[in-house]
Amino acid sequence: xKNNPRVDIYLDKIxxxxxxxxxxxxxxxxxxxxxxxxxxxxxxxxxxxxxxxxKTLGDSRIENIKKLKESGIxxxxxxxxxxxxxxxxQLIEYVDISINSELSTxxxxxxxxxxxxxxxxxxxxxxxxxxxxxxxxxxTVNTVxxxxxxxxxxxxxxxxxxxxVSGVMPTMENLGKLVMLAKEIEEKEKIHIEIISGGSTSVLxxxxxxxxPQNINQLRIGVGILLGQDDVRLRNLKGTYQDTFILTAEIxxxxxxxxxxxxxxxxxxxxxxxxxxxxxxxxxxxLAIGKQDIHLNSLIPLKKGIEIIAASxxxxxxxxxxxxxxxxxxxxxxFKLNYPALLAATTSKYVKRYYHREEKK
Ligand SMILES: *Cc1c(COP(=O)(O)O)cnc(C)c1O
Numbered sequence: 001x002k003n004n005p006r007v008d009i010y011l012d013k014i015x016x017x018x019x020x021x022x023x024x025x026x027x028x029x030x031x032x033x034x035x036x037x038x039x040x041x042x043x044x045x046x047x048x049x050x051x052x053x054x055k056t057l058g059d060s061r062i063e064n065i066k067k068l069k070e071s072g073i074x075x076x077x078x079x080x081x082x083x084x085x086x087x088x089x090q091l092i093e094y095v096d097i098s099i100n101s102e103l104s105t106x107x108x109x110x111x112x113x114x115x116x117x118x119x120x121x122x123x124x125x126x127x128x129x130x131x132x133x134x135x136x137x138x139x140t141v142n143t144v145x146x147x148x149x150x151x152x153x154x155x156x157x158x159x160x161x162x163x164x165v166s167g168v169m170p171t172m173e174n175l176g177k178l179v180m181l182a183k184e185i186e187e188k189e190k191i192h193i194e195i196i197s198g199g200s201t202s203v204l205x206x207x208x209x210x211x212x213p214q215n216i217n218q219l220r221i222g223v224g225i226l227l228g229q230d231d232v233r234l235r236n237l238k239g240t241y242q243d244t245f246i247l248t249a250e251i252x253x254x255x256x257x258x259x260x261x262x263x264x265x266x267x268x269x270x271x272x273x274x275x276x277x278x279x280x281x282x283x284x285x286x287l288a289i290g291k292q293d294i295h296l297n298s299l300i301p302l303k304k305g306i307e308i309i310a311a312s313x314x315x316x317x318x319x320x321x322x323x324x325x326x327x328x329x330x331x332x333x334x335f336k337l338n339y340p341a342l343l344a345a346t347t348s349k350y351v352k353r354y355y356h357r358e359e360k361k
Contacts, residue, residue: 004250005289006352011048013241018052020239035222040346043071097121113152128160130168157195163202163232249287290314293348298338
């Protein structure tokens with residue numbers, strides 16, 4: 001018997017998703033960076049991405065990149081969060097290429113890289129409107145001029161990010177502007193901009209619609225590979241699987257209870273004031289998993305007739321009244337995961353992982 005709660009990971013489906021996305025991007029000569037942060041850089045998932053054709057892996061945490069390298073993976077590794085000044089030593093040791101936007105940090109990188117005799121590769125991030133990371137576009141040439149003076153920094157290209165904190169969508173226009181900036185750098189600063197990194201999964205739609213500027217030659221894809229979803233458009237990607245990670249939790253209590261709480265309503269364990277509808281007596285199950293391990297709104301029960309009611313740190317309540325079948329204590333309830341739930345479930349040390357159909361090498 002397997003231990004619960006758990007995530008079952010279908011590696012062959014991840015290989016398939018990787019191949020599909022690489023195929024789509026190859027038509028426009030775009031390289032895909034396989035982003036592993038959504039599954040806490042699970043080593044076997046990273047290997048599945050490599051098997052699907054990924055050459056460079058990316059993650060937001062150096063610990064994850066370190067883990068991947070120490071597992072024996074030889075791929076190039078990209079850090080996709082602006083590095084902390086306090087982690088530059090590890091950055092140089094484990095990361096092959098990083099995204100950056102702060103000159104003061106780049107100076108530290110250059111200084112420390114000098115000691116090891118290497119040149120650290122970077123992608124300069126430009127803020128195209130989502131207002132997360134990046135220098136403002138009008139600062140580009142000026143910043144590049146200063147980066148050129150840092151002897152141990154190798155400016156490989158520029159990049160942008162969309163749909164992250166403000167929900168700004170990538171378009172022909174804002175990506176076109178990024179391409180124009182690359183041209184401007186090349187003309188004014190006389191250096192070759194090898195990489196134009198256009199964003200994440202949300203950009204795939206532009207490829208499908210043939211609305212991607214020609215010179216975009218790199219995308220950093222996480223959720224598209226991991227879950228086969230373009231999550232900002234709430235659509236599934238053609239040719240991909242969504243049931244790549246399945247969460248299972250076990251029933252520890254099963255009782256008929258009224259749907260309206262009894263007593264005066266104050267705040268719940270997370271400071272919210274909950275509201276409930278009176279649906280009469282309902283059959284409720286408690287699953288032994290909670291907010292430490294999941295994200296409530298991004299769990300999708302696999303079977304019909306199971307509805308999520310609420311969760312506290314260690315308990316997930318589901319309504320099973322409409323479930324057509326036998327159900328008892330110790331039974332397992334399975335869920336598909338959307339991105340926030342995948343992130344939580346693979347970060348939680350309480351959720352075990354089981355791997356399926358990995359081909360032996
Ligand atoms: C998370 C992230 C990605 C990947 O985004 P997905 O939507 O999962 O494809 C790409 N680039 C950066 C900088 C990120 O932080």
